[in-house]
Amino acid sequence: MAQITAALVKELRDKSGAGMMDCKKALGENDGDIEAAMDWLRQKGIAKAEKKSGRVAAEGLVAVASNGTTGVAVEVNSETDFVARNEQFQTLVKGVAGVALENGGDFDATNAAEYPGTSHSVEAEVTEAVGTIGENMTFRRSAGLTVSSGVVSTYIHNAAAPGLGKLAVLVALESDADAATLDALGKQLAMHVAATNPASMTVEELDPAAVEREKAVLVEQARESGKPDNIIEKMIVGRMNKYYQEVVFVEQTFVIDGETKIKKVIENAAKDAGTDIKLAGYVRLEVGDGIEKEEDDFAAEVAAMQG
Incomplete structure (x- = not known):
């Protein structure tokens, strides 16, 4: 040899x-x-x-999978939406979601795990699919939520196929309440998250730098109005509360009824169920979120061809 x-x-x-x-x-x-x-x-x-692999893959699909107390969401990207509608690609994404569920949503563990029906990894299966389908593809990210008692509800907005679409949400509810009741609530809360894209679950979990930037902007706006500092201080408290109601999940107004705060929706559901219900977490994955897409300038391309 x-x-x-x-x-x-x-x-x-x-x-x-x-x-x-x-x-x-x-x-x-x-x-x-x-x-x-x-x-x-x-x-x-x-x-x-x-x-x-150097070509930008900003299209594709997200997928969800759940076994009741654990739920996962994954994103697999392709270059074009046309490939995202391909049955082979959809089967691939579903398969990745299934492996992610076995690994609690951990990205590295999922990527290294054996893809169903093969003797190689998820990473190798995606690479193989690039060769057969003919576009760059990437298993970009995955996330998971688990509760010891309760449910992790899943939601796909505008589903392309069962469990597949462009926007996926998970909502975890910790409770001893009836699973079907919890899942119905979880799906409604997931629809809310899909619509509002909150920045954090609670005020305490907001990025401190984002909070300080918002305060600085509001203070400057108030100063330009000529108000004295003691009045500005009171104004900022009220305006920051309004900011929290816009970006914090539990402080937002429920989109389904347009009047009740999310934390009150959960309190009311707990009262009806006769037991505590705790919002334990949420995940929102949208295809291509954060990927810088290349913009083709067709006119410039034609001009370049003409020399």
Whole structure:
């Protein structure tokens, strides 16, 4: 068997754009033959996938999965919405969500875990799908919530298929109340989160830097009105309370009835159930959130072609 040297691995890596370990394996499988190893990488979809990996994948799908007391949400991206409607891609995303559920939503554990029906990892399955479907794809993120007693409700806004869509929400409710009752409440709260995108669950959990920035803006606005400092101080208290009601989940007004604060909605539900209900957490994943998309300038492209 030929010796697989570092120089040989580097040569194949430069030629294929594939990862070092993939190149080493390819050379090992092909007795050090560069051309055969290159063909092997292409057959596996690895070389093709690596070359596509620089392209922005900001479309795709989110998926949810739950077993009652644990719920997860995952995001898998593609380059185009057309691929997001592809049955093979949808099956892939559902599969990733299922593995995430087994791993409590932990991203690294999910990525490294075996993909169902294969002998390789989720990460390798996504790479393989790049080669077969023909677009760059990434398993971007996952999140999970677990309660010891109660439910983790899931919600998909504008579902593309069961459990799949562009916006996913999880809401965790800790309680001994009837599971069906809790899940109905959880789904309504999840719809609220989908609509309002709160910055935090409670005032205490708000980013301190964001709070200070808001205060600074409000103080400056009040000073420009010529009010004395003692009046400004009172004004800021009221305006900050209004700010909290806009961005904090439990302080927001419930979108479904338009008048009750979320914390009161939960209190009322607990009273009806005859037992405590605690909002234990929420997750909101929206496809492409935070990804900088490339904007194509078609006119400039045509002009460049004309020289």
